Amino acid sequence: MADATTDQAAKDAEDQSPEVDELRQGWLDVLTDALGDAVVGSHIAPGRVLWVRVARASWFEAAEAARERLGCTFFDFLSAIDWMPSPWGRYEDSAVDVGVKPFDPSSSFTTGVAGGDTRFQLLCHLANVRGRNGQRADVMLKTDLPDDDLRIRSLVPLYGGANWHERECWEMFGVEFDGHPGLRHLYLPSEFEGHPLRKDFPLLARLVKPWPGIVDVEPRPAAADEEVEPATADDADGAADGNGDEA
Amino acid sequence: MAKFPAPKAPGLVKGLGVTLKTMMKTTFPSRGMKTLIPAPSIGAATVQYPHEKEMPAPRARGVIALKEENCTVCMLCARSCPDWCIYIEGHKDTAPPRRPGGKPRQVNKLDRFDIDYALCMYCGICVEVCPFDALFWSPEYEYSELRLADLLHDKDRLGEWMQTVPDFEPYEAGSEQKVRKVPR
Amino acid sequence: MTVTERQQRAYVDAQAADARVNVELETDEGMTLNIGPQHPATHGTLRVVAKLDGEQVVWADVVPGYMHRGYEKLAEVRTFPQVTTLVNRIDWLGSFANEVPFILAAEQLMEIEAPPRARHIRTILFEMARVANITLFLGDLGAQLGAVTPVFYAFRDREHVLDQIEAVTGGRFHPNFDRIGGLKDDLPKGWIADTKAVMERIRAFCDQVEELLFGNEIFEARTRGVGVVPAEVALSYGLSGASVRGSGVDWDLRRDGGVTGLAHADLDWKVWTHPDGDSFARCWVRLQETREATKMVDQLCDGLPGGPIMAKVPRIIKVPEGEAYVETENPLGAMGYYVVSKGDLGPFRVKIRSASFSNVSILPWLLRGVYVPDIITILASLYFILGDIDR
């Protein structure tokens, strides 16, 4: 599963060298010497965002370091990404019209920036908005959560704002936060089962109603027997890659 | 920090002043000599809807009009509609050749083109994505129905809206957009 | 008990059970008051469960979710243009301002720059969305505190702003006008002159509201010193926009956010802050921001460059693989989109960081030991929009 990430890290390294963003490089160095080898991966989009991926165990320490060392007192948001492609198909080709592409977990999927090898990845953005340590800074912390044990330490003791974000993340992805004052449902009714934002959670609205765009131009009524070339699938048809050829 | 404006006259009195001034402006709108004659219906900012109507801007997205001749049943609008509210059925047909003696042309004929305005959210993606300029916006907004099912406009109802489509306006100075023409 | 009374009793018990299960709240002493979800003071369906001791709130909790539409899930099954129409329904009062950060994130992934004219018009509409949003807040602030007149002044003058937005985009509330690489269309003739007249009206409205409300001793008595939020607590809860500038934090994403897609950098304008951090400060900062926004629109209208409205972009857009995060200063606060794209027609994952979600998450901390009428003052001064909280 992790083969995709090795070339990913290599690609990161070489595209970083052309213009090194020394500002973010500085923040990265501050964090690396604070966390040591807990910093597993990092990526800099020059002039835009600094991603730092830390090991799951030192998630709390990473946030603490960002807060003390970089002065990131502003808690922007915390969420998760489910990297598995959706087995329910893409865009409008809902299961009713097109055979479901069964997803086999063994097939590899690429994870995003700054590497990562598990399906669930936690994401948190902290910022130093008052420019206390002389300079405004912001860092995007990432960490990987193994599929079988979605547990991590809660950031509520550090930031009050983490309370709601973690409740939403627990509700939508099923990530357990140890030490959270009250993991209750935030948006969904109390007897809701399942975690909606996981990719394998079906979006029922799309499965119930047949997609009106699936209909195609019927052949000429008089010449039903003569050979009919597939429907005129011009390039726009590529959007729904599964449905062009039934006539 | 900036100095905060301490109210000169006590705020309570100034507040009364604002409401009184507005009352005077509404009942006696300044119309030169005739200001002294109370005319609240001119001074008020409201429009008495059934009797006076306010024309929306020419670009307002009120209802979608269909120019049937231009439609080649390419299904692009039905596919790109986020609400799935455009239902199209068409069939292939032969049309007389352009040049005498030429081969009969393969043409798509439109059987059904319904837009369900109960679902439509007026985003305008269909009008924008139509490559053959068959769909236009008209600022018409008075087509409410008693029954929800009547909000499904069929192809000739959409054709009727074509007359209400205004011409495209000229652009502001400095713009490089060319003014499109509405095929009447 | 007759049959109907038994059915009624069962219905009421079921309701109470749902309320209890959802909030798991047993109150032996004091009264539990449900403010919302159907309540005039919550801009939509927010439910504040307050445990009262007489008129004072012992403990309060906010229960959002009555308007959760699941935008992050919907965005994963739509193409980029379709997500733009979806996304301008989050903060429906300043709805053009929602599209801008999403489009900027997509442009960042595609390494495309909008032409200067598009960048200018985008900023004009961005600031007009702010004016439309906050003028309604100023009117509604009066209504929350009991004054019936400011609402009508707000709606009267806001109509002209909406007319101008409708004249350009076609939609008053949901313009859906921003495209990856530029804008859908250009300004109609004579629009600039009308807009300047409308901005003049809005400035007159701001003076009127200042005289009617902000100078008023009753208003100051009701808002000064109510719901004080120190800067550290505001930042740790992620408050943004006028709510955090009201506590003295000099931070505005239009100036310090490093967003190149909007033309705020080449205008001269001032970021307003207020040291007190109470409800009066937050409302006062928003009033000054509205004036600042009208001045910005005037400057932008004067310096409007010529040129194309749309960069060279293919008709069917496939955003290359990558992740981008853009955050701009929306009328309600900092709104950001974390767009993850896998090179398809639609985004793979969109995390919507909305301002009101964090602004309201401080309420349980803030509403302790507060009078019942002050709950409404604090709710009004934090100024949230329900779509923004529940997404």
Added chain:
Amino acid sequence: MSIAIELAYWQQTVLRTVGVLVAVLIPAGTLVYVFLFKMMSFMQSRLGPMEAGPYGSMQLLAEVGKWIQKEDIIPWRADRRLFAIAPYIVVASVFLILLAVPFGPDAWFADLDVGIFWVLAVSSISVLGILIAGWASANKYSLLGGLRAAGQLIAYELPMVLAVVGVVIQAGTLNLQGIVAAQHGGEIFGFGGIGNPYILSQFIGFFIFLVATQAELTQTPFDMPIAESELVSGYMTEYSGMRFLLFFIAEFASAGAFAAVAATLFLGGWSIPWVDLDANFMNVVGPLVLLTKMMLVAFLVFWARFTYPRFREDQLQQLAWKVLIPLSLVNILATMALKVMF
């Protein structure tokens, strides 16, 4: 009764009941139309109701018709009998107030010697009605509204009473007819031209009386009991149909009644300066004069209602106990001192 035609006693009582109905409902109706519908709209740069009748004049009839035919719901756990009685108590207090107010030399319902004392005593009955309504509606918001109303109305009766004491000292009598005569005949420092309307000498009393009236009517600077944005509509939340109509009538009739009392006490009641008080035609002109003066006072009351935000109830109580009552005591002392000297 020195009117030409002799009326049997029962005819007099019929005339009086019709008279009191007219005296209460007509001013209430005009107040609603002129101020709530038209003046409020003009102050908010809109036109107000225009559909029913010319310039919306029949709008009140339309609303009364709507309320009458609306279903009259009693909440499930409400205390049915108390819930039903509450509006009648509040309306009764308004009729009782207007009982003592004179409209002309002979046009009065009861010429009580304790006139103003009776008015103030009776005006506090509406507090009972509001409290009962708040409690009986079995709704948390109504309960809050009712309790707030109780606290506020009691707190503001004291300044109202003390404001009236200044007038009574200057007029020397409690009888309202006497007060009107005193204002008609008296003169200020020798100049007797326009009589001595007590607003000139008792302007502090007038201001306190107006503020107290605003609170008695639970109008906007003091409308905690019907705080739309918090308690939906306070003690009236559960009322609908005919009962809500009674509350609505009570609200505006009491506005008219208090304005009439204020006009009688401070603006010279039904008298006009140079006219002989006992002339017969005054029985017709008097009510009109009182109506105009009442509209003037009501204008001030409603003007404040449409402009100001709302007090919090602890600020409201502070204003009553710490500001209005001491001020009115000082006013009484000053009046007594001046009264003794001149």
